[in-house]
Amino acid sequence: MRVLFMGSGDVACPALERLLKHPDYEVVMVVTQPDKPKGRNRKVGACPAKEFAEAKGVPVMTPERIGAPEAVDEIKALHPDIIVVAAYGQYIKPAILAVPPLEAINIHPSLLPKYRGASPIQWALANGEEETGVTILYVSSEMDAGDIVLQRGMRIDPDDTAETLTPRLAKLGAELLLEALDAIRTGTAQRKPQAEDEATVVYKLEKEAGRIDWTWPATVIRNRIRGFTPWPGCFTTWNGRLLKVLKADVLSESTTVSPGTVIRCDDKGPVIATGQGSLRLLSVQPEGKKVMSGAAFLCGHPLAQGAVLG
Secondary structure (H helix, E strand, O other): OEEEEEEOOHHHHHHHHHHHHOOOOEEEEEEOOOOEEEOOOOEEEOOHHHHHHHHOOOOEEOOOOOOOHHHHHHHHHHOOOEEEEEOOOOOOOHHHHOOOOOOEEEEEOOOOOOOEEOOHHHHHHHOOOOEEEEEEEEOOOOOOOOOEEEEEEEEOOOOOOHHHHHHHHHHHHHHHHHHHHHHHHHOOOOOEOOOHHHOOEEOOOOHHHHEOOOOOEHHHHHHHHHHOOOOOOEEEEEOOEEEEEEEEEEEOOOOOOOOOEEEEEEOOEEEEEOOEOEEEEEEEEEOOOOOEEHHHHHHHOOOOOOOEOO
8 A cells, every 4th residue: 555644743653654564655855844943942853753854764755735736646656555644744735634545644643533734742731631642634725624534542641741641642643553554555444524513623732732830720720730741831930030840740739829829839849829729849940950850949049928829
């Protein structure tokens, strides 16, 4: 089976690796994003999928617009049997979807129809979900709304962040992809329409989504910290300067002080009042400094009881 693979981020690499090792599938091309500035120095570099594909000797295509006529013509000339999409990052036009006789399938890291869109892993964590998973679905004109081929759940650990959960979902997606392709190749694949009345949509995260509102309950703030680590990161302000919060624990003690107020500081870190309960800051990064524990932060940045964050 001739496979055209479309993907960009780290999450796409396990699926591509499994495809390249399988004797029944030939990856004829990897379509990925053009090189872009990365890091603090904004040096132009390739995305992880491109780097991986080139290291394996697979042809790579990086169109600025996947729907451009020249891109469509190049894909048609490859005569793919099927397209596999994994975190590609561009809207795939109908002209592309019409090329392969076996259509296009997508690896989506959520239990659809919940969490359609660009940030399903982050919002599943931010919303305090205890389970997520991977769905293999047919690509349709509407975002993540196509018929489901296969779906499998995964437990979310209480201390999971987006950084720890993403690679596990990527591995599961790679395994499920091969099952789906085998079923499609042998003509045994199922097509299950999604329940539209159960659909939820999440969009690409912007930096402002990480701003901590101390009037929220402590559990809500902690879940957002889990979901938005490493990107966009959760942050507050202290003395007019940015303070990132990378890890925190919920304390059940009640308080009558205003949300954002420092209740106390001890050898484990500062304890901050929230709209419901309190939060101990276990790992932080002051503006212009390295990541440090909450206790280490207090050594160089004394916080007085009654000080206010945010």
